[in-house]
Amino acid sequence: VLIPNPNFRPDLGRSIQFFGEVTDRLVNELAPKILQYRVAHAPITVFINSVGGDPAAMDYIYDLLVVKGPVEKRPRIITVAIGDAKSAAANLLAIGDYAIAYPNASIHFHGVRYSKLEEVTSEFASFIATQLESKNREMASRLAEAGTARLAFHFARLKGNFSKVRVALKDEKLSDIECLTFCLKELLSSNGIRIITKAVHRWKRIQSLSKEIMPKAAASKKIGVEFGGKVLQHIINHEVKERKRNSANQLDEDAVFQIMSDFLLLRDYDMGKHVDAVFTLGYRFKQEFFAQEQIVHLDKLLAGDTTEQDVVFEFMARAVKPFCYFASCIWQVLLESENPLSPMDAYALGVVDEVYDSEFPSLRVAMESEAPNQPNLPIATHVANIPPPPPPKNISK
C-alpha cells in the first residue's frame, strides 16, 4: 500500500498548463495563476506540452515559479511532460523538484537559441555568440542542480551492482562513475548512450584537472577572488601544456572556451555555487558515498561544532564532488547540439524522476511505501478470503 505524498504527485487543483509556444502571451496567461498559488506555498504542478519558444519569456516563467520572494518561501514544483517537452519546455521539465514523464512524451534538449535575428553586424554576431555561450553555461549549471540529485538516486540504487560490473568487465580499477554508466546504458537508446559516453569522457578530464589543480591552488593559501585567480592561472597553464603537446601553435577560441568551461565547473563545486548540493547529497546518500567507518567519522563531525563546517565540507566533498562533476558534464552535453530523448533516456540521465507506466524505481515509491522493512505491496492476502468452491454436485443427475 502506497501512502500518497503530495510532494511527489501532480495536483490538478494547483496546476498550470504550459501548453503551446512560449511567448509573452503565455506569460501573461500563467502569471496571475502562479502568483495566486505561491501565496499558499504548497506544491505547484506544471503540465507541459510545448515545443519551447522565446528564452526571455521562459526566464520570466522560471522566475515566477522558483525564485524566492521577500516573504514567500520557494514553492515546490512538480513538472509533468504529457506530450512535447522541447527546447525551453524541456529545461522547465528538468528544473522541477520532482519531474515526471508520460510514456510517450517527446523530450528534446539543445542549447539556447535566438530565433529573431535578422540583419546583424559582425560585432553584434560576436556579442550574441558570447551571450549564447554564457546562457548555455548558466542553464547547464541551473539544470545540473536538479539533475544531480536524480542521478544520485540511480547511483544509490545501483551501487550494489558495481562490484559485479568490475568482475564482468575484468577491471578492478573501474571507477564508480564508469560502473554507474555501464548500468545505465542498459536503459538508454543509442542517442542516450552517445550522450553519456561523451559526458564520461569530459568527466575524466575535469576529474584529473581537479586532482592536479586544486591542491596547488590550496597550497597558495589564497582565499576568495585571489583563490579563484590561482585556479584560473593553473587551468590556463594546463591548457597551454595540452595544446603544446598537440603541436598547436596558438591558443584558439576552442581553447579559451575550454578554459572558461573548466573554470566555471570547478568554481561551482569547489568555490561556492553548488556547495549546498554537495552537503545535501552527502547527507542523503551517506551510506552509498562513504564506507562504514567514514560514516561514523562524518556523524561525529556533524554532531560537533558548527564552526567546523569547512572540515565537514572537505570530508564530504572528497566523495561527492566527482559525482557532481559527472552530473554537470551530462548537462553540458545535453545543452550542446540536438539531443532528442525518449522518456527512458530522460529517466536514466536524471532529467526526470519517474516515467509513468514503467516499473523502474522512483523516489516517489521509496517515499510512499508504508514501511521500508515491509515492502508495500500486499502479498495477495485476498487469496485466503476466497470462499471455498461449492461442493461438487452431480450435475448429470
Add this chain to the structure above:
Amino acid sequence: METPELTTQNQGDVNDQIAARFELIHKAFKGGLGEFFERLHNDRREFEVATTRDEGVIYRHLCEAAKCRDSSDGVNS
C-alpha cells in the same frame, strides 16, 4: 485562513524527509536502496502471480456455480 499542513513544507523540509526515509531503508535493508527495490519488485511479481492464480480460482468457481445454477434450472450445462 488557517494554512493547510503542506504550507509549512518547503524544499528543505522535503530534503529532510527524503534523508530520513533513506536512513530508515538503510536500517531495514543491508543492501540499501538497491535491495529495497529488488524486494519490492519480487513482491510485485509474487503479487501478480498470486492475482493470476486467484483469477483462475475465481473463474473456476464461477464456472462451477454457473453449472450448478444451469443444472438446477434444467438448462443443459
